[in-house]
Amino acid sequence: MNKYFEFQNVVKLLCGESALERLANELEHLGSKAPMLLSDAVLAKIGTMQQVVDAMEAEGCKPACTYTDIPVDSSLKVVNEIAALYRSSGCDALVAVGGGSVIDTAKGVRLVLSQNADDILAIGGVENLVRGTHIPFVVVPTTSGTGSECTGVAVIRNDENGVKMEFLSPFVQPDAAVIDPRMTLGLPPKATASTGFDAMVHAIEACTCLQANPMSTAYGTTAIKLICENVEEATRNGSNKKARYAMAVASTMAGVSFSNSMVGAVHAIGHALGGVCHVPHAVAMTILLPHVMRFNLERCKDSYAALLPWMIGMDAAMAIPAEKRGEAAIEAVAALSSRLNAICGLPLTLREAGVKQEDFAKVAEFAVNDGALIVNPRAADEAQVIEILNAAY
Amino acid sequence: MKLALQKLTVGIVLRVVHAALVELYALDSRVRDEFNRMPEGMSYALQTGFNAPQLFVQWKDGKLHNLKHLDKPVCALRLKSTGISFRMFTGQMGLAQAYAQHAFSMQGEIADVMKLARLVNLVEGYLFPKFITKHILTDIPALQVNPLRVYGRVLCGFLTGRYN
Known part of the structure; x- marks a missing residue:
């Protein structure tokens, strides 16, 4: 047995059939009225993102802003751009629909927003951050691999040197994750x-x-x-x-x-x-x-x-x-x-x-x-x- | 009393670690390579607990300087308690074990911690006997010089005020 260990998982899991239809309710409970939806161009094109939007709108929750330009290997620059857009659009929550890159980007955005920072690079580190402002955050994984919906780390590429940087903090974990098998069928x-x-x-x-x-x-x-x-x-x-x-x-x-x-x-x-x-x-x-x-x-x-x-x-x-x-x-x-x-x-x-x-x-x-x-x-x-x-x- | 003794010990070991790094730059090619790859002005701060000794070092002009204070170190590590620091600096816990036990927080880039970890592992390989290093290091580094030579140079360095 370890001399000492820590364990944390604060993510509420909505698992199984019709999980997606519960997303709007979850956002409402988190106090959100104007969520920002994050995804990538492929998921926007093949209709996966629209499936999420439809499920949200059917329960009266309309995204205030949508960003679908997250690349396969997201970067610090993209994170900072999205954080600025979130602020200028008056959003009050983040919903990430995608694989590891989209979810990790959203985690980075949440860190920037909750720490009231402008540049994610300035707040990099390991377990170095205080809780900060709570930004409601729900993820909808569309792959079954990264597990990013439950991890306390965001991996984001630094374009300046090509290094994939890790941002470790318990505060990057989402509030909830929607694990719906329909999201991976395609x-x-x-x-x-x-x-x-x-x-x-x-x-x-x-x-x-x-x-x-x-x-x-x-x-x-x-x-x-x-x-x-x-x-x-x-x-x-x-x-x-x-x-x-x-x-x-x-x-x-x-x-x-x-x-x-x-x-x-x-x-x-x-x-x-x-x-x-x-x-x-x-x-x-x-x-x-x-x-x-x-x-x-x-x-x-x-x-x-x-x-x-x-x-x-x-x-x-x-x-x-x-x-x-x-x-x-x-x-x-x-x-x-x-x-x-x-x-x-x-x-x-x-x-x-x-x-x-x-x-x-x-x-x-x-x-x-x-x-x-x-x-x-x-x-x-x-x-x-x-x-x-x-x-x- | 126990806490004060722990802080005193940690303070002494911190100075020895800095001195050993300075000496190993001349004696061990891996330490030399590691420093030579560092950007000019690279700096580390190490806080060992509340009101406990701190170490501020900066790589500048081909030397590792021990400073009294640094406003904005590139990489700042904070050990979560004096007790943890005492265990780390008395050969009871290695840096990898400290990381695994969430024993420190860090501001900066993880890559810089990895560089420091490799240096600290080498220093520990020289300063501690094998029966200790086999418990605290993932792999015991091959030694390029006799550890007594490192101890001797560190002792001379302190006596001649080389690290002040």
Whole structure:
């Protein structure tokens, strides 16, 4: 047991069928009459955002302002722009509809507004902020992967140096999250698989990093079980609401887990790959996970072994000799990504993801400066990060 | 009385840590590389508790200066209690463990904490014996010089007033 740990999840979860229709009521209870709606151009185009607007308006809640230009890798500049628009439009709440980038951008906006700041860069740090003004904030995730709806961190790109910066504060957590399986029904197979794997990485790193604790592990292990049972079906048959719902809940649980125990080297290197080579986060996670697990194995044999029953079931896990279960967990992860590759062509190597080897030195330099590395069970220097990148190439 | 002793100890160790960093710049290539990559004027502030010793250091003109005060440090760390600081500076808890236990808050960029963490890990690798470092460091760094040489240079530095 940890000598000391902290655990917090203040997010009210509205989960399941008709969750979306309860959003207006939730906003009213939070004291909002003029919410600002944040999303991205794709969700605006395919009608997902309109679905949310319709559900809100049907219950008498009309967004006062809508912003749909949030890019895939949002930036500090976008955060500051939206905060200024919020103020000039007289909004009184934030509703984020989207994946990790939209939700993390909204978290950044909330920080700027609640701290009465103009520039998010000026308030960066770790657990350094006081509560500030309460800005009602509800999120509607449209992917099942980031878990951002329940995390106390916002990851936002600094365009000046290409670094993905982490803003850690308990006050970035939304007031409520709408986990409605209808929101992910339109997610293409490859995105379903990669974001599902992202959730898997959150859960595995949360259960095995230095900050892992009994509470975060309880959430993480259940998330692993739900993902292993449902990610292939959700990828193969996107209209299967049961699988979509299970994946949405798994992603949220993995988010709660890693928000309270951090992640590790997969994320540190993945953030750097995103910043330097623009590899989508979930794709980087999928490719890196087995390689980083192999790197960490000497320290994580027991903790990986403890995850095996959640991955392949208790009977199958017990049939494997105890001393081989750690390696078996890595093989289970690698086998899952291979099966997903067969179903939807999910990239399995950095080469397939378009990464160039000449960028490895820069990626390694960024990775060792990423906060996620501090709680990785094994320290990694730039040379070791390059070894991992070469193995994943 | 216990608190006063803890503060006194932390204050002494802070000065030794600064001195060790100055000496390791000359002795250890990893420390040298880390500082040489820092932007001119990079600064850290470390607050070790309420009314407890503080450390202000700045990298300038190829030297790590120990200052009395800094108005706006680039990176400011605040340990949440004197007791935590005492455990950290007496080899009972490493920086990664401190982070995992939410033992400090930080104003600035996390990347700067990571640079400091690597430096502190190296200093601890030299200043503490292996039976301590194996409990507080994720990985024990390879030592490029004998720790006694570091202690010797730090002692000489204090005697000659090199760190004032």
